Amino acid sequence: MRQHILASGFVAATVLAGAFPAAAQAPAKPPLSIADQGYLYVGGHYQTTKDGQIKTGQMFVQYQIPAEKKHTYPIVMIHGGGQTGTNFLQTPDGREGWATYFLRKGYSVYVIDQSARGRSGYFTDVYGATRRPSTKAMSDRFTNPKESALYPQAKLHTQWPGSGKAGDPIFDEFFASQVEDIADVSAIERLNREAGAALLDRIGPAILLTHSQGGPLGWTIANDRPDKVQAIVAIEPNGPTFYDNQIIGAPDWFKDGGVARAHGIARTELAFDPPLQSPDDLKPVRQEKADKPDLVRCWQQAEPARKLSKLAGIPILILTSEASYHAPYDHCTAKFLTQAGVRNDFVRIPDLGIHGNGHMMMLEKNNLEIAGVLENWIDKTVK
Numbered sequence: 001m002r003q004h005i006l007a008s009g010f011v012a013a014t015v016l017a018g019a020f021p022a023a024a025q026a027p028a029k030p031p032l033s034i035a036d037q038g039y040l041y042v043g044g045h046y047q048t049t050k051d052g053q054i055k056t057g058q059m060f061v062q063y064q065i066p067a068e069k070k071h072t073y074p075i076v077m078i079h080g081g082g083q084t085g086t087n088f089l090q091t092p093d094g095r096e097g098w099a100t101y102f103l104r105k106g107y108s109v110y111v112i113d114q115s116a117r118g119r120s121g122y123f124t125d126v127y128g129a130t131r132r133p134s135t136k137a138m139s140d141r142f143t144n145p146k147e148s149a150l151y152p153q154a155k156l157h158t159q160w161p162g163s164g165k166a167g168d169p170i171f172d173e174f175f176a177s178q179v180e181d182i183a184d185v186s187a188i189e190r191l192n193r194e195a196g197a198a199l200l201d202r203i204g205p206a207i208l209l210t211h212s213q214g215g216p217l218g219w220t221i222a223n224d225r226p227d228k229v230q231a232i233v234a235i236e237p238n239g240p241t242f243y244d245n246q247i248i249g250a251p252d253w254f255k256d257g258g259v260a261r262a263h264g265i266a267r268t269e270l271a272f273d274p275p276l277q278s279p280d281d282l283k284p285v286r287q288e289k290a291d292k293p294d295l296v297r298c299w300q301q302a303e304p305a306r307k308l309s310k311l312a313g314i315p316i317l318i319l320t321s322e323a324s325y326h327a328p329y330d331h332c333t334a335k336f337l338t339q340a341g342v343r344n345d346f347v348r349i350p351d352l353g354i355h356g357n358g359h360m361m362m363l364e365k366n367n368l369e370i371a372g373v374l375e376n377w378i379d380k381t382v383k
Contacts, residue, residue, distance in 0.1 A: 029096070029104075032066075032100070032103065032104065033066065033067035033068065034064055034065065034066060034067060034103070035065045035066060035067045035069070036063075036064075036065040037062075037063060037064040037065065038062075038063060039060060039061060039062045039063065039119075040061050040063070040202070041058045041059065041060060041061070041120075042058065042059050042061060042195055042198040042199045042201075042202055043057055043058050043059050043115065043191075043194055043195030043196075043197075043198040043199070044056060044057035044058030044059070044115070044195065045057055047126070049123070049125055049126065050125070054123060054126075056116075056123055056126050056127070057115050057116075057191050057194065057195060058115060058120055058121070058195065059112055059113070059114065059115045059120050059192065059195035059196070059198075059199065060085075060112065060113040060118065060119035060120045061110050061111070061112050061113075061199060062085060062110070062111045062112075062113075063108065063109065063110045063111070064099070064103050064108070064109050065108045066103055066104075066106050066107070066108065068106055069106055069107075069108060070105070070106025070107070071105075071106055071107050071108075071382075073205055073206055073207050073230045073231075073382060074107060074108035074109065074110055074203060074206045074207070075102050075107050075108070075109050075110070075206065075207045075208075075209050075378075076110045076112065076196075076199065076200075076203075076206045076207065076208050076209065077098065077099060077109065077110065077111045077112065077209045078112055078114070078192075078196070078208060078209065078210045078211065078214035078217050078218070079112070079113075079114065079211055079212075079214055080211045080212025080213040080214045080215075080238070081181060081185070081188075081212060081213030081214075081238075082131075082132075082133045082178050082179060082180075082181055082213075083117075083177070083178070083179070083211075083212075084113045084114075084117055084118035084119070084177065084179060085111040085112055085113050085118065086118075086177045087177075087211065087360070087362055087363065088111050088362060089111065091161070091362075091363045091364075091367060092161075092170050092171075092173035092174035092177070092363060093161045093162070093170045093173070095367070095368075096368065097362065097363075097367070098209075098362050098367065098371050098374075099111050101368055101371040101375075102371070102375070105375055110199070110203065110206070112196075112199070114181070114188065114191075114192050114195075114214070115188075115191040115192050115195050116181065116182050116188070116191060117179060117181050118179060122180070127182050127187070128182065128183065128184060128187070129182075129183040129184075130180035130181060130182060130183055131180065131181060131182075131183045132180045133175070133178040133179075133180075135165075135166040135171075135175060138174075138175060138178060139164055139165055139166070139171070141325055141359060142160075142164075142174075142358060142359055142360045143160045143162075143164030143165075143171055143174065143358070143360070144157075144160065144163065144164030144165055145157050145323065145324075145325065145358060146323075147164075148249075149249065149250070150247040150248065150249045150325070151247045151249075151253055151254075151325050151327075151328055152253055152294040152328065153294065153322060153323050153324065153325075153327040153328065154323060154325070155323075156322050156323035156355070156356060157323035157356060157357075157358045158323070158355070158356030159323075159356040159357045159358065159361070159364035159365045159366055160358060160360075160363075160364055160365070161363075161364065161365050174360075174363065185213065185260075185267060186267040186268060188213070189216055189217065189220065189266065189267045189268045190268055192214075192217050193217055193220035193221055193223075193224060193268065196208075196217055196220075196221040197221055197224045197225050200221065200225045200228040200229070201225070201228075204228065205227070205228045205229070205230050206228065206229070206230060207229075207230050207231045207232075207233065207378060207382060208221060208222070208229055208231070208232045208233070209233040209235070209374070210232065210233070210234050210235065210237060211235040211236065211237075211362070212235070212236055212237070212238055212326075212359065213238045214237075214238075215234050215235075215236070215237020215238040215239070215333075216237065216238050216261070216265060216266040216267065216268075218232040218234055218237065219232075219237075219265050219266050219270065219308075219311065220266050220268055220270065222310065222311055222314055223270050223271055223308075223310050223311065226310045226311070226314065229314055230314075230315075230382050231314065231315040231316070231317070231378065231381060231382045232314060232315070232316045232317070233317045233319070233374055233377070233378065234316065234317065234318045234319070234333075235319050235361070235362070236319070236320055236321065236324055236326040236330055236359055236361075237265075237318065237330070237333055238261075239261070239265065239326070239329055239330060239332060239333045240296060240298065240299065240329035240330075240332040240333065241261060241264050241265060241284075241298060241299045241300065241332045241333060241335075241336045242259060242260070242261055242262070242264060242282075242284045242299040243256045243257060243258065243259055243260060243261075243284075243299055244256070244257030244258060244260040245257065245296055245328070245329050247325055247328075253294075253328070254296045254328060262279035262282075263276075263279055263282070264282060264284075264301065264336050264340070265333055265336055265337070270308060270310075271308070271309070271310050272306035272307065272308060272340075273306060273307045273308075273309045274306060276306070281306070282301050282302070282306065283301065283302035284299045284300070284301065284302070285299070285300060285301070285302050286298070286299050286300075287299075287300070291331065294327075294328060295328050295329065295331065296328050296329045296332065298329070298331070298332035298335050298336075299332065300332075300335060300336055300339055301336070301339055301340070305339045305340055305341075306340065307340050307341035308337070308340040308341060308342050309341065311337070311340075311342045312341050312342050312343070314342075315345075315381045315382060316337065316342065316343070316344035316345065317344070317345045317347065317374070317377050317381075318330060318333060318334050318344055318345070318346045318347070319347050319349060319370075319373070319374070320346075320347070320348050320349070321348075321349055321350075321354075321357035321358060321359070321361050322348070322349065322350040322354075322355050322356060322357055323356060323357060323358050324357065324358045324359040324361075325359060326359055327348075330346070331346060334346035345377070347373075347377075349361075349370065349373065352373060354366065354369060354370060354373070357370070
């Protein structure tokens with residue numbers, strides 16, 4: 001295996017550093033020692049279109065292998081909706097991202113671009129209509145939720161590195177990374193659970209680190225390859241259970257949308273025991289009273305609850321920040337898993353003394369402090 005010694009970070013980080021205030025620039029770190037790096041494509045199939053034969057469904061995967069590999073299992077990083085693998089490579093103000101953090105800690109790291117996203121390619125006549133981000137939507141949900149105040153915890157957001165508005169160079173850098181994706185989120189899930197399983201078939205057992213819309217891919221890939229998923233680290237996974245939650249502002253704050261995850265935590269099929277004849281067999285019931293006034297009332301299975309036996313025994317961490325729009329409902333996902341016989345650790349990072357973070361915590365000012373929390377959990381849990 002060839003060995004390369006690379007300067008810390010990416011060339012882009014050096015170029016971008018001059019665009020931001022000195023306070024935003026990371027201190028110098030030792031060079032990275034990398035045994036191998038590159039990319040691969042997994043999954044997909046050929047099909048015929050009006051232009052001839054093309055390939056669809058494939059997933060782009062970028063990897064780096066440390067020269068001193070200290071851990072048996074690699075980490076596969078799966079981004080969320082409207083995003084690509086850039087979320088994990090670097091912050092928009094030029095600091096090191098989670099991929100580099102874990103590489104420095106001796107983990108092999110695989111960063112994907114979801115199928116039909118980024119470097120995986122998009123074919124409109126096959127994948128259909130898209131949904132696209134706007135500056136207002138990204139600011140309201142990700143970078144400046146305090147101003148829109150659509151949910152109770154929004155006022156606590158302090159960790160975005162900049163104003164979080166269009167025209168701020170850090171926001172502009174972040175927004176440049178936003179992409180269109182398939183409007184049919186069930187189609188996204190189907191494509192990527194297949195490609196994700198193909199990735200594990202190729203590289204072997206791994207730890208899945210998922211975020212947001214990528215969250216159900218942790219559950220579905222583990223459902224399909226339970227022997228190859230060593231742990232799932234779910235950063236604010238897509239939820240809540242069964243029904244979408246609409247954030248509507250004071251005084252009511254929350255409103256149910258339509259049925260989004262018919263299988264409770266996923267749009268596509270999961271293996272329940274006893275088996276489902278239809279998703280309706282789960283018979284969702286709602287909490288009469290929320291756990292706290294600023295939380296949603298969770299939807300769970302009717303008792304006796306069916307079990308997710310293929311997920312049982314896989315270590316799972318669900319991590320939620322203080323000021324994200326997920327803060328009102330991620331506990332519902334943890335409750336659903338527990339009811340289905342799947343043990344999990346649900347952690348709100350303000351309980352660890354880490355405050356002010358939103359949904360895009362891997363890009364915020366204290367991103368590496370949070371990475372340290374993940375590393376500690378993985379090191380203690382995965383043997």
